[in-house]
Amino acid sequence: MNPGALPFSFQDAAIAEAVQLVEEAGPLDDAQAIRQAMAARADGDGRIVERARVLGQRLGLQDELARARACAPWILLALVALIVLGGLTLAGSVVGGNERSINVVVALASLLGLHLLTLLLWLLGLVLPLGSLNLSLGWLWLALTARVAGGRQGQAPLLLRAATRLLVRARLAPWALGFVSHAIWSLSFAVVLAVLLFALAFRSYTLSWETTILDPAFFVRAVQWLGRAPAWLGFPVPDAQTVLSPQAATAGQRDWALWLTGCILVYGLLPRLFFTLLCAAVWRSRRGALQPDRSQPYHRRLLARFEALAPRQIVDADPGSARHDALGGLAADQTRDTLMAIGFELPEELPWPPAALDIAGAQPLRVDGSAGARREALDLLSRLRPRRVLVGCNGAASPDRGTERFLREVAALSTECRLWLQGSGATPEARSRWLAWLADAGLERIEASDEARGALRGWT
Structure with missing residues (x-):
């Protein structure tokens, strides 16, 4: 990549990568593409991309990519609807019982458990190979878009491989896919908090905890420890007497409700919002790496041909x-x-x-x-x-x-x-x-x- 050169669009880079994947099985007839590339661009990287554009038109890559871009928002909307529905279901399971009783420990685990597991997998994906990202919502969105746009027989699987390889080489794969995943989770938590606050504001609930084998002192320490971060934002933390009392007073119930809400905000919504913004910032800073890799023999041969024809x-x-x-x-x-x-x-x-x-x-x-x-x-x-x-x-x-x-x-x-x-x-x-x-x-x-x-x- 030329220092200071303007980056190509992700579409151009993906088409060039897909053409390279095709030519790994055998060279294409590119006489016309070479001539157009020589006439269109002055620099070596630009000629490679222009050649790929011409060959991509012949292979139908641009049409397939256009279909994928048309399908992508609808696939994303379906995933968002699915996750929001799941969030509503979880929130309903917490506040929708007939007995108006909420087990705060079970509620917290059900609302944050899957979120924390997937967030941990994404963090591991920053240092591990791409395979660890296959469980992310971003990867699911990308794979479903390719499947719906072209099926197994079209060029969409080829474009999916090209986009994946391109993102991995540019060290953008976890950030690009993570942006989608974190944004969906953020929306889900926003819906959960809205439903939870509405129910707690206009209905009366009894919040408590239950155990058979654990020491009650364990819950006192857990509540105090989990409440530290929400306390920085002004959320109250139930004291030991409130935690240990099976029948807390009205003020104690209010502390329990705000403590639960603060934990979901601090450990659920805010981390997802933070990583959404971080992924967007990393994408903007590294997207210049989405260019042909001149160190590869494939590109060296193309550059040599362009140099000879110049x-x-x-x-x-x-x-x-x-x-x-x-x-x-x-x-x-x-x-x-x-x-x-x-x-x-x-x-x-x-x-x-x-x-x-x-x-x-x-x-x-x-x-x-x-x-x-x-x-x-x-x-x-x-x-x-x-x-x-x-x-x-x-x-x-x-x-x-x-x-x-x-x-x-x-x-x-x-x-x-x-x-x-x-x-x-x-x-x-x-x-x-x-x-x-x-x-x-x-x-x-x-x-x-x-x-x-x-x-x-x-x-x-």
Whole structure:
């Protein structure tokens, strides 16, 4: 990622990641995508994303993502309704009994138990692998959205994998999914508190605790300990006499009710609100990491191809020119076992292909040097991805910047590129001159030969 560069949108980053996942099974035909990317963006990351946009349109990724974005609010609304309904059910179980009696210990455990368990799992997910997040409401929302939007047969599962991998690499997975989860829990607790306060304000309840095996002193210490944090906000804490008295006075019942309400506020709603805001802040600060990872071999190969196809501002190398960029190329597993033979700017009197290439089974092509012919040749190489390319040039000619640029582009689209000098001018002196030029242009990896045996050595 370029320092200071503006981050791409999450949609762009997810599409680029999904295209990478597709190409892990085999390269796509990207000649048109490469051309559009070269015309649209000036920097390497932007070209990678633009190429992914074009390929994503062909694969239907953008349409699938649009359906997912349309479904996501409704899935979220359904989850919110489910959690709120659960909160109402819990609140109703606490204050809806016919006996108007509330066991404060059972009420507190039922209202805060699942919340504290899921919050602990989320905190563990900050330091553990993503698998620990599968129980969060955020992950459930993401998975349900992908399922509803595309099912098992569409591209939604692929986009889900891409989004997950992207978030994990940017260290945003627990924060992005946690934002959704904490926001839903916050709304649930707000509803629970509203129902609880309304019931306690307008109906009379008896709050108490019960035990068979525990020491009553345990409840005194627990109430005092749990009441410390709510007390900072002004909530009363029942004293030992109120806790131990089975029939507390009206003032004692009021302390019990406010203590229960304060515990739900402090240990339920406020932590969820805090982590909701924290997740939003972390997302804003780290979202710049949602960009292609240049350290991956996949992106290095793409950047090398773009670099090779980029127009050069200086084409005819001066003797004292600055050193050239490294020559790019594709790995053997990214190409097909094919030999391509290109005659480049050969005069009319030089036939192409020579008989030796027919015996070698090469696919011949002749390029007259015009911009259109070069473009067609490079598009063909992008589609075929040949492992070996043999370029035939007039040995009597003087190499120039046009030849250098063409050789760089060809080398970037193949694994091994060689030069075969043609015609009566292809003498040992001419070969030495071409070799010196190749070394000076930074193309020393390209072998040059003035005879068929050397040009096809190891290829037949």
